[in-house]
Amino acid sequence: MKIESAETVVTSPGRNFVTLRITTTDGVTGLGDATLNGRELAVETYLREHVVPLLIGRDAGRIEDTWQYLYRGAYWRRGPVTMAAIAAVDTALWDIKAKVAGMPLYQLLGGASRAGALAYGHASGRDVPELLDSVRAHLDAGYRAIRVQTGVPGLGSVYGVAASPAAAGGKRYDYEPAQRTALPVEETWDTRAYLRHVPGVFEAVRAEFGPELPLLHDGHHRMTPIQAGRLGRDLEPYDLFWLEDATPGEDQAALRLIRQHTTTPLAIGEVFNSAHDYTTLLQERLIDYVRSAVTHTGGITAMRKLLDMAGHYGAKSGIHGPTDISPVGMAAALHLDLAIHNFGIQEYMRHSAETLEVFHTSYTFQDGLLHPSDAPGLGVVLDDEAATRFPYEPAYLPVNRLTDGTVHDW
Known part of the structure; x- marks a missing residue:
């Protein structure tokens, strides 16, 4: 069972979310969350331009190998953008595997x-x-x-x-x-x-x-x-x-x-x-x-x-x-x-x-x-029609300052 396609869905029903959907050659789909609050499009771009092209044709069942390929195969490791992107792929593949098995993922x-x-x-x-x-x-x-x-x-x-x-x-x-x-x-x-x-x-x-x-x-x-x-x-x-x-x-x-x-x-x-x-x-x-x-x-x-x-x-x-x-x-x-x-x-x-x-x-x-x-799987379904009703809107988390104006941890 190969990965046939992978696409990102960005929607904002009150706040911004980034979702990765992977579809196999057998028509099974899996979802992964790639949301990084205040930096959503950085992860979406990383997925769409750098990760998705690597997924097409890969064996959807080789979850550990895919994880290592995306982590060790990229010279620049870690960081919230990279790890959120890997998380989305990994979660979507687990969703697929559990659906194919006909079981909830925890089993x-x-x-x-x-x-x-x-x-x-x-x-x-x-x-x-x-x-x-x-x-x-x-x-x-x-x-x-x-x-x-x-x-x-x-x-x-x-x-x-x-x-x-x-x-x-x-x-x-x-x-x-x-x-x-x-x-x-x-x-x-x-x-x-x-x-x-x-x-x-x-x-x-x-x-x-x-x-x-x-x-x-x-x-x-x-x-x-x-x-x-x-x-x-x-x-x-x-x-x-x-x-x-x-x-x-x-x-x-x-x-x-x-x-x-x-x-x-x-x-x-x-x-x-x-x-x-x-x-x-x-x-x-x-x-x-x-x-x-x-x-x-x-x-x-x-x-x-x-x-x-x-x-x-x-x-x-x-x-x-x-x-x-x-x-x-x-x-x-x-x-x-x-x-x-x-x-x-x-x-x-x-x-x-x-x-x-x-x-x-x-x-x-x-x-x-x-x-x-x-x-079976994660137990979550993405409604595409509803997602399109809530387009992305840029948003920032706050910045914190002390009473004297010094920037502080938020």
């Missing part, structure tokens, strides 16, 4: 290791009362674990906080930081104000909802290692499930300092795109959860190897699952979640109704657990 990965994947939702509020309303709404919607983000007094727009009370307290977390503007929006940040504010937020949430509810928090790369160590220590009384991306992760040794100062579990890696990014972190047991996305880390083949490696060092999965990962990428994550032994938790942001017009999904969310479904 080819070893079968189910659990009934479903525990998912966490994103509660947020511009202040604490609004946040508490959002937590209640998420619990009512069935979530059994909650990420907590709130506004910081004195600051305007803050990462992770929905733009309106309706969005923050409603059934869907409707936050898209990538704005359709000529230049990136610039936000202002004050780390000291944030560090003063956040412990009181978690004190209020624990007082309202008790000690059992798993609570998570995302620092979004904004702290120095010593600041992150302080925050982790200050949050220890509130028993977090994890503190995510406390400091920029490319300085892996920085996590040693954080680990020395706190027992709060640490998660990192949503901007990583290779197992090599994790070597020090795993070998020295500096993190507890791996946050990479299937879409940005070379696909199912690479993520399975990464998570197997993490398991040897006691780390668990926490696969990145925002709504700028398309339903194709989300489904791929869920099949891995169900199959691997060292599953931790799955991020789950509900896609908009417009997105689900374009991507017809079969995965389910019930009693706090996600399941990829037993449909």
Whole structure:
């Protein structure tokens, strides 16, 4: 069974998505997510001009060989654009293989290791009362674990906080930081104000909802290692499930300092795109959860190897699952979640109704657990007619500055 054609589909039902569709000589199709928020066309061009010509005529069943061919065969390795492109090819080929087998993908990965994947939702509020309303709404919607983000007094727009009370307290977390503007929006940040504010937020949430509810928090790369160590220590009384991306992760040794100062579990890696990014972190047991996305880390083949490696060092999965990962990428994550032994938790942001017009999904969310479904393959169908109704629009993620104007990590 050879690859007959491969094409990219770019659509924007509220946000931009890039999808690769591979078709075999037997007429079987497979989908892969190639979305890179704010840099979508860079991946689409890389696929269309450099990768697709290499695929035509290849054996669709040789997934490992194709992965190595695209990774090792190109002199310039790694990076988010390259790895997102490889991920799209890899995921599409797994989709095809599972469809040919007549099985859901997780069966080819070893079968189910659990009934479903525990998912966490994103509660947020511009202040604490609004946040508490959002937590209640998420619990009512069935979530059994909650990420907590709130506004910081004195600051305007803050990462992770929905733009309106309706969005923050409603059934869907409707936050898209990538704005359709000529230049990136610039936000202002004050780390000291944030560090003063956040412990009181978690004190209020624990007082309202008790000690059992798993609570998570995302620092979004904004702290120095010593600041992150302080925050982790200050949050220890509130028993977090994890503190995510406390400091920029490319300085892996920085996590040693954080680990020395706190027992709060640490998660990192949503901007990583290779197992090599994790070597020090795993070998020295500096993190507890791996946050990479299937879409940005070379696909199912690479993520399975990464998570197997993490398991040897006691780390668990926490696969990145925002709504700028398309339903194709989300489904791929869920099949891995169900199959691997060292599953931790799955991020789950509900896609908009417009997105689900374009991507017809079969995965389910019930009693706090996600399941990829037993449909053959990934279980996602791309509606071409709907996709054409939502043309691409350029969008940028924000840029962050400190109060004195210095560019800071966003």
